[in-house]
Amino acid sequence: MVLTIDIGNTTIGIGGFQGNKLLFIEKLSSRRPLSDAGYIEKLNMILNKHGLSAEAFEGSMISSVVPSVTAVFSSALETFLGRKPLILSHKLDLGYEICTEFPEKVGCDRLADIAGAISRYSLPFVTIDLGTATTFNVLDENRRFLGGLILPGVGTAHRALLGKTAQLPKGDIHMPAHTIGANTQECITGGMLLGNACAIDGLIRRIQTELGQKATVVATGGYATTVIPHCETKIHIDQNLLMKGLRSIYENNTSTGSPD
Ligand SMILES: Nc1ncnc2c1ncn2[C@@H]1O[C@H](COP(=O)(O)OP(=O)(O)O)[C@@H](O)[C@H]1O
Ligand SMILES: CC(C)(COP(=O)(O)O)[C@@H](O)C(=O)NCCC(=O)O
Numbered sequence: 160m161v162l163t164i165d166i167g168n169t170t171i172g173i174g175g176f177q178g179n180k181l182l183f184i185e186k187l188s189s190r191r192p193l194s195d196a197g198y199i200e201k202l203n204m205i206l207n208k209h210g211l212s213a214e215a216f217e218g219s220m221i222s223s224v225v226p227s228v229t230a231v232f233s234s235a236l237e238t239f240l241g242r243k244p245l246i247l248s249h250k251l252d253l254g255y256e257i258c259t260e261f262p263e264k265v266g267c268d269r270l271a272d273i274a275g276a277i278s279r280y281s282l283p284f285v286t287i288d289l290g291t292a293t294t295f296n297v298l299d300e301n302r303r304f305l306g307g308l309i310l311p312g313v314g315t316a317h318r319a320l321l322g323k324t325a326q327l328p329k330g331d332i333h334m335p336a337h338t339i340g341a342n343t344q345e346c347i348t349g350g351m352l353l354g355n356a357c358a359i360d361g362l363i364r365r366i367q368t369e370l371g372q373k374a375t376v377v378a379t380g381g382y383a384t385t386v387i388p389h390c391e392t393k394i395h396i397d398q399n400l401l402m403k404g405l406r407s408i409y410e411n412n413t414s415t416g417s418p419d
């Protein structure tokens with residue numbers, strides 16, 4: 160079994176795989192960092208909850224876009240499993256070529272999303288990750304990662320809007336009833352959800368024009384299920400895309416890994 164860890168700017172996801180089967184996925188906040196002893200305690204609790212023990216895991220793999228948490232979590236995993244985790248970087252065998260200007264600068268979550276999509280969706284494809292930021296990541300038909308786009312995430316934009324204005328009310332953004340909001344809260348909800356959905360439709364159209372062909376589109380991240388249903392483009396939602404990518408990369412870069 161393999162533990163996969165996704166350290167994002169809001170959430171730390173912890174997944175457990177047996178072969179290519181995802182047994183569990185648990186979430187911690189990355190906003191309140193813990194000590195390595197704190198993370199070891201959380202890992203113990205998670206495995207206990209699922210009736211598993213550390214001995215059952217042959218290794219682990221981390222994707223992190225929060226450098227300050229990477230070192231602490233890595234040290235916690237080394238103590239917990241008795242083996243250093245594999246840490247995702249552009250230097251590993253990802254199953255595709257990075258053709259951006261500075262491969263070392265690309266967020267590891269973007270690299271893992273692409274790896275998760277590569278054996279599951281037809282090429283070319285675009286992965287969209289709606290987390291703290293929203294990222295678009297384009298893989299062409301020759302398995303070349305060309306780059307993409309980075310936008311403020313839905314929650315990030317919403318918090319910025321409320322933080323920079325005096326009169327806008329706090330409130331949840333769920334289903335907009337219609338496009339023409341009849342009160343302030345409806346206007347904000349529509350702006351956030353339909354605004355992001357239309358941005359996605361428009362950007363996918365432009366990406367396809369630039370590629371010169373249609374692309375498969377797959378979305379993941381905390382806001383995927385809230386925003387994607389409002390898009391006109393056909394988009395697959397795969398909440399575990401990143402974790403699946405981490406497992407594939409682990410298998411491709413360790414000799415003990417079992418194939419897909
Ligand atoms: N099931 C869900 N439905 C709606 N929003 C969610 C859900 N899960 C998480 N979120 C929201 O998504 C955001 C975090 O997304 P996530 O993909 O975990 O971010 P990151 O990868 O940047 O840490 C949070 O602001 C949270 O409120
Ligand atoms: C764009 C991101 C902030 C997204 O992070 P997330 O929303 O998943 O927490 C992260 O992928 C990152 O720090 N990227 C580095 C720059 C780049 O990817 O080009």
Ligand SMILES: [K+]
Pocket residue numbers: 167268288290291380
């Ligand atoms: K993410």
